[in-house]
Amino acid sequence: MRxxxxxxxxxxxxxxxxxxxxxxxxDEDIRELKNIFNAMSSELExxxxxxxIMSKNVEYKKKIHPLIKAIAEKRAENILIxxxxxxxxxxxxxxxxxxxxxxxxGVSFTDEEKFDTYTAWTPLIDVDRNNGCxxxxxxxxxxxxxxxxxxxxxxxxxxxxxxxxxxxxVEIKMKAGEALIFNHNLIHGSLANHGKTIRIATLNAFKPxxxxxxxxxxxxxxxxxxxxxxxxxxxxxxxxxxxxxxPDNIEGVELIGHAQEKILTFTEEDYDKMYEDMMAGKVLx
Ligand SMILES: O=C(O)CCC(=O)C(=O)O
Numbered sequence: 364m365r366x367x368x369x370x371x372x373x374x375x376x377x378x379x380x381x382x383x384x385x386x387x388x389x390d391e392d393i394r395e396l397k398n399i400f401n402a403m404s405s406e407l408e409x410x411x412x413x414x415x416i417m418s419k420n421v422e423y424k425k426k427i428h429p430l431i432k433a434i435a436e437k438r439a440e441n442i443l444i445x446x447x448x449x450x451x452x453x454x455x456x457x458x459x460x461x462x463x464x465x466x467x468x469g470v471s472f473t474d475e476e477k478f479d480t481y482t483a484w485t486p487l488i489d490v491d492r493n494n495g496c497x498x499x500x501x502x503x504x505x506x507x508x509x510x511x512x513x514x515x516x517x518x519x520x521x522x523x524x525x526x527x528x529x530x531x532x533v534e535i536k537m538k539a540g541e542a543l544i545f546n547h548n549l550i551h552g553s554l555a556n557h558g559k560t561i562r563i564a565t566l567n568a569f570k571p572x573x574x575x576x577x578x579x580x581x582x583x584x585x586x587x588x589x590x591x592x593x594x595x596x597x598x599x600x601x602x603x604x605x606x607x608x609x610p611d612n613i614e615g616v617e618l619i620g621h622a623q624e625k626i627l628t629f630t631e632e633d634y635d636k637m638y639e640d641m642m643a644g645k646v647l648x
Contacts, residue, residue, distance in 0.1 A: 364479050367444055367571065377481075381504035381549035384535065387438045387485050399430050400453055400563055404602045411461030411555070414566065415452040421603050422462040427452060428602040434531045439483065442544070447552040449480070449568040449576060450602035456553065456562040463555045466500070466524050466532070469547030469568070470513045471579050472601075478574035483542040486564040491536045494558025497543055497551050498532040504548035509625045511547075512591050514606050519627035520550070526631045531638070576601055579622060582609055589624040605634055620621035 368374040368383075376383045388396070403423065415427050421576035431451035432632075439446065449472055456462040472480040511520070520527060527550065534542055545551060546567075556562050572578060576596040581588070598615035610616045 365571065367446060367479065367481060369442060369444055380501045382499055382543055382545035384537060384541055384543050385442060387483060388540035392434050392622050393540050395434060396565060411459055412464050413455045416450050416602055422600055443569065445572040446569040447572050449570055451565065451567045454564045454566050456556040458561065459557050460555045464529055464553045466550050466552040467518060468550055469510055471511045472546045473574040473577050474572055475508055478571050480547045480570045481544055483544045483567045484564055485542040486537055486539060486562065488539050488562060490562060491552055495553050495556040495562035495648055496537060497535050497553050499535060499545065500527060500531040500550040501533055502641060503550040504546040505641055509627060510579050510591065510622055512581060512624060517626050519629045520634065523629060523631050523634060532590055580609060591622045591624050592618055593620045593622050595619045623633050
């Protein structure tokens with residue numbers, strides 16, 4: 364994969380660990396983003412955890428994406444090489460137990476055999492384990508590769524999450540305005556917010572400029588049919604999708620082919636072995 368960070372040391376850490384933390388928004392950016400959020404928060408659903416791209420309200424998403432992007436792109440261009448925005452959204456964690464976001468990986472936005480995709484997650488308040496910081500599993504992006512379709516992706520580590528939390532998850536405490544930039548294959552998640560205020564973060568997802576923007580989907584209800592449809596987005600409008608339906612009603616979207624879905628199931632021993640092998644220098648992907 365080609366370098367995505369201007370700073371070679373950041374690139375090295377990103378390749379090894381799957382993430383880096385860097386200064387990102389200024390105090391003024393944070394004020395502006397909070398104002399944008401507050402002005403439109405009535406559009407958000409009343410759920411424990413919520414990402415604005417999940418909204419059913421397309422008009423809301425069309426407003427939110429460019430407003431966040433306009434602020435984030437001034438910061439991203441100092442850090443990233445030739446990267447394009449896929450979607451910019453708010454990730455909202457209300458107070459209470461239902462705001463946990465279990466361990467997961469990002470969906471495939473392109474052909475991950477050829478290109479990385481990566482997200483800058485930036486909290487607008489200081490965060491730690493008590494109020495909704497991210498936890499990551501360092502190096503997990505290097506363990507295996509498979510297409511992560513949307514919706515209803517069957518995660519290979521669905522049965523061993525407690526083991527992963529206990530043995531591998533690392534708390535990433537962050538200051539407001541810092542960005543955790545992580546590879547979409549990295550396993551990550553966040554605990555419930557037990558702080559005093561709602562936790563708002565922005566999510567800016569990127570791809571290398573030359574990578575095609577793809578969506579792998581199946582809306583077929585037959586559990587034995589593993590054929591996925593592969594759509595390519597030719598316009599900058601990925602953020603308008605409704606994840607529960609095919610994107611064939613969106614301008615500039617083309618069905619370019621099909622791919623086979625692979626269902627994997629890891630036991631604790633499988634995961635530990637993959638991790639040990641990777642640490643011993645065996646190339647897994
Ligand atoms: O905002 C959070 O707490 C989690 C966000 C996240 O993990 C994601 O969007 O993939």
